Amino acid sequence: MPSLKDLKNRIESVKSTRKITKAMQMVAAAKLRRAQEAAEQSRPYTERFNAVMANLAASVGGSDSAPKLLSGTGSDKVQLLIVMTSERGLCGGFNSNIAKLAKTHAAKLQAEGKEVKILTVGKKGRDQLKRDFGSLSVGHVDLTEVKRVGYADAQGIAKDVLARFDGGEFDVATIFYAKFVNVVSQIPTAQQIIPAKFEAAEGDEASTLFDYEPDEEAILADLLPRGVATQIFSALLENGASEQGARMSAMDNATRNAGEMIDKLTIEFNRSRQAVITNELIEIISGAEAL
Amino acid sequence: MADTVQFDLVSPERRLASAQVTAVQIPGADGDMTAMAGHAPTITTLRPGVLSAEGPDGTTDYVVTGGFAEISAEGISVLAERAIPKADMTKADHDAMVKEAEEALANAKEAFANEPGPVDDAAKLLADMVAVGDHISV
Numbered sequence: 001m002p003s004l005k006d007l008k009n010r011i012e013s014v015k016s017t018r019k020i021t022k023a024m025q026m027v028a029a030a031k032l033r034r035a036q037e038a039a040e041q042s043r044p045y046t047e048r049f050n051a052v053m054a055n056l057a058a059s060v061g062g063s064d065s066a067p068k069l070l071s072g073t074g075s076d077k078v079q080l081l082i083v084m085t086s087e088r089g090l091c092g093g094f095n096s097n098i099a100k101l102a103k104t105h106a107a108k109l110q111a112e113g114k115e116v117k118i119l120t121v122g123k124k125g126r127d128q129l130k131r132d133f134g135s136l137s138v139g140h141v142d143l144t145e146v147k148r149v150g151y152a153d154a155q156g157i158a159k160d161v162l163a164r165f166d167g168g169e170f171d172v173a174t175i176f177y178a179k180f181v182n183v184v185s186q187i188p189t190a191q192q193i194i195p196a197k198f199e200a201a202e203g204d205e206a207s208t209l210f211d212y213e214p215d216e217e218a219i220l221a222d223l224l225p226r227g228v229a230t231q232i233f234s235a236l237l238e239n240g241a242s243e244q245g246a247r248m249s250a251m252d253n254a255t256r257n258a259g260e261m262i263d264k265l266t267i268e269f270n271r272s273r274q275a276v277i278t279n280e281l282i283e284i285i286s287g288a289e290a291l
Numbered sequence: 292m293a294d295t296v297q298f299d300l301v302s303p304e305r306r307l308a309s310a311q312v313t314a315v316q317i318p319g320a321d322g323d324m325t326a327m328a329g330h331a332p333t334i335t336t337l338r339p340g341v342l343s344a345e346g347p348d349g350t351t352d353y354v355v356t357g358g359f360a361e362i363s364a365e366g367i368s369v370l371a372e373r374a375i376p377k378a379d380m381t382k383a384d385h386d387a388m389v390k391e392a393e394e395a396l397a398n399a400k401e402a403f404a405n406e407p408g409p410v411d412d413a414a415k416l417l418a419d420m421v422a423v424g425d426h427i428s429v
């Protein structure tokens with residue numbers, strides 16, 4: 001049976017934990033709003049970009065001269081997995097879910113006899129993948145210093161990936177990130193970025209005949225690398241929003257649990273105090289009776 | 292009054308402009324072009340330069356680098372990798388851009404020692420960047 005003083009200390013410490021988790025939840029909520037805004041802002045660009053790319057890809061795609069970024073290298077022997085996670089923990093299952101998806105994917109590819117290479121973005125994913133797939137890691141992008149993800153960060157990652165592609169280091173690249181649905185649900189997603197895949201545009205839209213300046217192939221060659229950066233950027237933004245959402249709900253849970261714990265401890269504290277008082281009374285009364 | 296056309300200027304980070312305009316001057320990769328209502332549908336890539344949108348309430352200029360413009364019956368959308376209103380452009384921003392282009396040129400020279408293509412492209416990019424400096428009054 002813990003003493004009264006122990007219980008009191010315990011309650012105090014859980015109370016301060018609750019304060020911290022509550023504060024973290026509020027910070028995450030504010031950050032989530034900003035992250036969602038950023039994702040919202042980038043949407044028009046991504047949508048238009050993909051529409052144009054789908055148009056272009058449809059008209060050039062079939063020819064032999066199509067760029068490698070679109071048609072692929074003709075093999076899928078070496079696979080690059082770009083695993084994007086957060087730099088900080090305490091956000092529920094967010095990082096584990098992405099890492100788990102990447103792990104199953106990697107294991108499946110290995111079982112098929114393909115070579116797997118892993119590029120990690122974000123410290124947490126690297127730590128989780130280190131144990132099983134540490135030897136497959138080809139690089140890590142550190143975004144610890146980045147407060148707000150900008151397009152330049154995505155460009156940096158894209159540049160690195162494209163340089164590896166041009167160097168013939170891999171054939172297929174897939175990014176792993178969590179798609180933001182709402183605060184309680186983030187879906188870990190795998191998306192192939194090289195060779196590029198675009199959703200086909202709706203039938204009537206494709207009927208517009210555009211003049212291309214310079215020619216279609218030159219435009220495509222110019223835009224495909226940008227497409228990689230754009231996709232990485234939107235994945236980073238989605239991830240940012242998902243991370244904050246996951247943290248918010250994790251911290252909300254933690255705050256609630258702390259509250260429950262405080263209630264339980266308070267009842268225990270009151271009971272023991274009452275027991276002590278009753279004990280003292282019995283002693284006094286029986287002492288008086290003995291006289 | 293002249294016909295107007297819907298004009299959107301978006302960068303990956305935000306939407307800079309969405310308005311009705313009478314004409315847009317676009318720094319295309321193969322030369323400047325002015326798009327007005329009823330222009331033939333065109334897609335062109337951009338070179339670094341100044342884009343000016345002429346609206347009913349005056350002209351707005353933006354400094355854009357890379358990206359592309361899509362001119363269609365519905366309107367003109369410019370997707371620029373980076374776009375800054377000309378009024379907000381500072382000397383420091385421009386210097387940073389020029390420096391970036393210089394580095395790209397140096398890298399291209401190193402990586403493609405025997406191929407003139409990429410080096411020329413990088414050199415052109417740098418020249419365009421420097422030319423942007425003449426347009427902005429900083």
